Amino acid sequence: xxxxxxxxxxxxxxxxxxxDKSCRQVAFCKRRxxxxxxxxELSILCDVDVGAVIISNRGRLxxxxxxxxxxxxxxxxxxxxxxxxEISEEIKVAEQSKYSSMKMGELLQTTERQLExxxxxxxxxxxxxxxxxxxxxxxxxxxxxxxxxxxxxNKLLEVNRAWxxxxxxxxxxxxxxxxxxxxxxxxxxxxxxxxxL
Amino acid sequence: xxxxxxxxxxxxxxxxxxxDKSCRQVAFCKRRxxxxxxxxELSILCDVDVGAVIISNRGRLxxxxxxxxxxxxxxxxxxxxxxxxEISEEIKVAEQSKYSSMKMGELLQTTERQLExxxxxxxxxxxxxxxxxxxxxxxxxxxxxxxxxxxxxNKLLEVNRAWxxxxxxxxxxxxxxxxxxxxxxxxxxxxxxxxxL
DNA sequence: CAGGCTATATATAACTG
DNA sequence: TCAGTTATATATAGCCT
Numbered sequence: 001x002x003x004x005x006x007x008x009x010x011x012x013x014x015x016x017x018x019x020d021k022s023c024r025q026v027a028f029c030k031r032r033x034x035x036x037x038x039x040x041e042l043s044i045l046c047d048v049d050v051g052a053v054i055i056s057n058r059g060r061l062x063x064x065x066x067x068x069x070x071x072x073x074x075x076x077x078x079x080x081x082x083x084x085x086e087i088s089e090e091i092k093v094a095e096q097s098k099y100s101s102m103k104m105g106e107l108l109q110t111t112e113r114q115l116e117x118x119x120x121x122x123x124x125x126x127x128x129x130x131x132x133x134x135x136x137x138x139x140x141x142x143x144x145x146x147x148x149x150x151x152x153x154n155k156l157l158e159v160n161r162a163w164x165x166x167x168x169x170x171x172x173x174x175x176x177x178x179x180x181x182x183x184x185x186x187x188x189x190x191x192x193x194x195x196x197l
Numbered sequence: 198x199x200x201x202x203x204x205x206x207x208x209x210x211x212x213x214x215x216x217d218k219s220c221r222q223v224a225f226c227k228r229r230x231x232x233x234x235x236x237x238e239l240s241i242l243c244d245v246d247v248g249a250v251i252i253s254n255r256g257r258l259x260x261x262x263x264x265x266x267x268x269x270x271x272x273x274x275x276x277x278x279x280x281x282x283e284i285s286e287e288i289k290v291a292e293q294s295k296y297s298s299m300k301m302g303e304l305l306q307t308t309e310r311q312l313e314x315x316x317x318x319x320x321x322x323x324x325x326x327x328x329x330x331x332x333x334x335x336x337x338x339x340x341x342x343x344x345x346x347x348x349x350x351n352k353l354l355e356v357n358r359a360w361x362x363x364x365x366x367x368x369x370x371x372x373x374x375x376x377x378x379x380x381x382x383x384x385x386x387x388x389x390x391x392x393x394l
Numbered sequence: 395c396a397g398g399c400t401a402t403a404t405a406t407a408a409c410t411g
Numbered sequence: 412t413c414a415g416t417t418a419t420a421t422a423t424a425g426c427c428t
Contacts, residue, residue: 017244022412027407028243034405035235035247038422042232042251046225047214049252052236056245219395224424226396231422235405 028056036064225253233261 018024032054043050043066051065215221229251240247240263251259 015238016241018242023407024243025412028239028245030406031235031239031243035232035239037405038228038232038235039249041212042225042228044213045215046221046228047254048225049250050232051250053248054239054245055247056243220424222395227423234422 032062036062039064040066229259233259236261237263 018027035052035054039050039052042048049066052063054062056062215224232249232251236247236249239245246263248262249260253259
């Protein structure tokens with residue numbers, strides 16, 4: 001029999017990080033397990049989608065989701081499938097992503113500040129709509145840049161390939177394939193990815 | 198005093214969706230709150246990052262994160278998943294971007310519609326706040342990938358140059374260049390690159 | 395329908411081997 | 412470090428207002 005008084009010292013009112021490393025690790029295992037269980041119960045009992053991600057301070061990843069993956073849950077929330085045509089249409093915008101993203105951060109802060117105030121209903125919404133547009137712009141800019149870079153990389157690498165081929169053929173250079181790092185030759189997946197963006 | 202026997206019928210062994218709509222809704226509120234609390238406790242007590250997303254069957258989003266927003270955690274999550282299955286994840290994110298922009302369009306319309314009506318303030322704003330987070334997430338993911346690709350490109354070009362140099366200097370074995378090294382070797386290279394991202 | 399109550403079920407801190 | 416034990420703390424189902 002345990003007579004000891006078991007007071008959960010770090011719980012209750014002023015609860016904070018468990019300082020003892022060993023205790024913290026044990027608590028982490030138990031509570032992580034418990035959280036996962038709760039998440040599962042919630043998703044099943046209440047028929048909702050639940051996703052959870054836990055990243056330990058050592059960088060280890062643990063996750064739960066009621067569907068295939070957390071990404072899937074986010075996708076489901078975001079909406080329905082969109083045709084690729086709209087994407088290619090979106091890729092038509094110019095530069096200056098850094099300025100936009102800084103402005104976005106400012107807008108986020110401003111917006112959050114304004115939302116905490118009781119009055120002023122129209123302004124936050126207006127700002128948010130504005131923010132939406134800016135975010136979309138930034139989004140498209142970055143996507144455009146990315147695609148551009150991917151295409152440039154592809155081109156550059158093909159040039160490299162051709163160059164290698166040409167020079168080696170001309171000089172009748174031979175090589176050993178067993179221990180050498182391969183040149184960058186694009187695999188099919190990468191091209192698919194590029195097409196997708 | 199309650200004399201009734203309180204047997205949690207839908208719990209225990211064969212636990213499943215609570216059929217009664219009202220009960221399910223009540224349970225959802227209580228358990229959601231509980232899960233959030235657990236998540237918060239876990240993050241503080243064990244000093245880890247925790248993110249949770251709950252999507253009710255009515256499409257309403259609830260989330261928790263130990264940091265400012267889910268953004269950072271989700272990005273780290275994506276990073277982890279990415280290093281395991283890079284290509285498919287790349288595609289997923291691309292799709293997610295598409296979904297984001299679509300959802301944003303929907304919200305814009307919804308918001309404008311609701312702004313014309315006298316009341317109903319909380320819903321659009323709440324949704325817009327969530328939209329903010331989601332857009333930022335997408336933004337950060339894409340930006341991260343942009344940087345990743347820049348670094349990859351640099352690294353690969355260096356590898357290419359080194360490879361070319363080495364092979365031109367050392368000419369022993371002849372080979373047929375129409376049959377180029379298999380692309381999948383490159384994938385290993387990429388994974389190495391991804392590890393420190 | 396939201397909020398409060400209480401009995402019960404579950405989670406887990408402290409401990410043991 | 413790991414798996415079990417038990418007292419205690421917390422969560423919550425069912426009921427009520």
